[in-house]
Amino acid sequence: MSVMRIAELSERAGVPIPTIKYYLREGLLPRGEATGRNQASYGAEHLSRLRLVRALTTVGGLSVATVRTVLDEVGGPGVGLHSQLGLVMRRLPLVGADIEPQDRDRERARELVARHGWFFYPDHPALEALAVVLAGHREAGHPVSDADLDRYAGAVEAFAEIDLDRLDGLPEGEDVLEGAVVKTVLGDTLITVLRRLAQIDESAQRNLGEDERRARREMREG
């Protein structure tokens, strides 16, 4: 049951055999245990790893190359959870640059972090990414005001607290790091989707007439 060959692995994960072979080639999935010149057996860990890879690429939007480097790092040596987590997080792409921020954008990024008293590493890619995003808004003709930025920053602190609580809640074991990656990467998508749903509600509350809302509420409850 927990030992299988490639056909069953494919069947159970819902991933075609050629794709599995591709992931093996690319090192996203460890090779099965060789039981002969051309025979290998895969276990439950291969199945879960395969599902993990799929979730990270399809839902999380990570590229195959990113998944490889991130999971390599996760399985790496490790000199303490906090620092290892930091290393892994640096691997996650934030923006597909191609926009060069101005000094002012970088300055605003640093100022924001300072205003909120956030701990930071001066050379962290997230800081540069923030500058890029600010530049993007500006270039798009819709700059972000410091006031809006501060409101977002305040709201985002709630997320970070939830995120870390979730991490602390994980059973002290081997895959805390993997959990952190999944919760961060898929969490980005989750937050995006939830934000859209909340926008719909907020927009409806502000723009629809009361009777229209009531009708819809009744329709839902009825």
Place this chain on the structure above:
Amino acid sequence: MSVMRIAELSERAGVPIPTIKYYLREGLLPRGEATGRNQASYGAEHLSRLRLVRALTTVGGLSVATVRTVLDEVGGPGVGLHSQLGLVMRRLPLVGADIEPQDRDRERARELVARHGWFFYPDHPALEALAVVLAGHREAGHPVSDADLDRYAGAVEAFAEIDLDRLDGLPEGEDVLEGAVVKTVLGDTLITVLRRLAQIDESAQRNLGEDERRARREMREG
């Protein structure tokens, strides 16, 4: 100064001429005003449109095809801001599916919306997207609990409020819709980046010794 040919447009937007021609072909950028059989002039609106397209693709991560359909919709007829905004938002991709959620995932998605009293459209893609994200977490071996989901949902309401405030703050004019798109699309990236920065802070607070934090604080202030 505000009338130019392609070379100047390219220069000022920092986008190569062949790329501009490509965007023209793909309909992301309207053709310039023809002044002869093979001569056209571009204005300030082309420049800003070009920068907008670039920001949406590079920072927002939208595909060229998505940018086209979204901007087409923005420039379309329109029967009231609220409903038109709704139409545009439906065009924005949320997840690159490929994972089929189970009924239970869809059920949890609906329950979440109900628990929070959110207004919703039963067939809205965001609802299905939420189910997909829940399925992704589950398949990745790290399911999201309802408790965590509720915490996220609560936090996300703050975003929606900020988002709508920002929209209301826009000058009642032609590009409210464009503003909504930019603020939503680039806002996703902005929130992702801010979340990462806040995570770093929260993680440091929980995992670094007090003296290490103080040293770093002094380094920053000094």
Place this chain on the structure above:
DNA sequence: CCGTACTGGATAGCACTGGTATCCATAAGG
């Protein structure tokens, strides 16, 4: 008013990503 440079526009090609398809010698299994 002429030669060179540049234009808009069309068509073809290219690098990269994420797979598929094919082939092969070998093992499994009824």
Place this chain on the structure above:
DNA sequence: CCTTATGGATACCAGTGCTATCCAGTACGG
């Protein structure tokens, strides 16, 4: 023992986002 499946290597393929080439026609410095 003969069909089928396997692991592994190599080749191929479709989609995306450009980039290069070509062309007839215009601009413009000298």
